[in-house]
Amino acid sequence: MVYLTEMHKLTILQMIGYGDRTRTQAEVVRLFQEKYPELPPISQGTVISGTWTWKLKKNPPNKLSDDQKLDVILMLEEHPHTSSRQTASALNISHSSILRVLPENQxxxxxLVPTNELAEDDFDRCILFCEQIMQMIDDNTLQIENVLFSDESIFTLHAKIVVTGRDKILTG
Incomplete structure (x- = not known):
């Protein structure tokens, strides 16, 4: 595809003409190539349809500086429960830039999608978990102070613990 400036596009329109003084597409292509030999050749399709590729943008997409990337990472580590949109508005950075920084830093x-039903592979995961815990007990690498027994509670991102089977909501 040829990248044409506005001046080139206007030249093509002038070469086509109007009314009963119009030229064929082949004539316009030939005239354009004679006038602008330094440009790659245009096709008759460009002249017929009047469509062409716009000139490349002068400004590349905004690149974040290393300091801005560090600000994003620090804010998300300090406030892990804030959304990417809230982070973007707090730091005055575009949302797409925030989303671009995240995977770069793992x-x-x-x-969170809460569900109240078992998935097909839940049983397999339970078996795998039990096998891993049994292996850790055998290897004597399991430290009981690092284990949390939940009694079928639902934990949310906002430190709320909803205990099932009871009418109590504990907040932390």
Missing amino acids: MHPYK
Whole structure:
């Protein structure tokens, strides 16, 4: 595809003409090539359809400085429960730039999806977990102070613990 400036596009329109003084597409292509030999040749399709590729943008997409990237990472580490949009507005950086920084630093945004039903592979995961715990007990690498027994509670991102089977909501 040829990248044409506005002046080139206007020249093509002038070469085509109007009314009963119009030229064929082949004539316009020939005239354009004679006038601008330094440009790659245009096709008759360019003249017929009047479509062409716009000139490349002068401004590349905004690149974040290393300091801005560090600000994003620090804010997300200090406030892990804030959304990427809230982070973007707090730091005055575009949302797409925030989303671009996350995977570069092995951070992946997620949305908690609570479900009340078992998935097909839940049983397999339970078996695998039990096997791993049994192996850790055998290897004597399991430290009981690092184990949390939850009694079927639902933990949320905002430090709320909803205990099932009871009418109590504990907040932390």
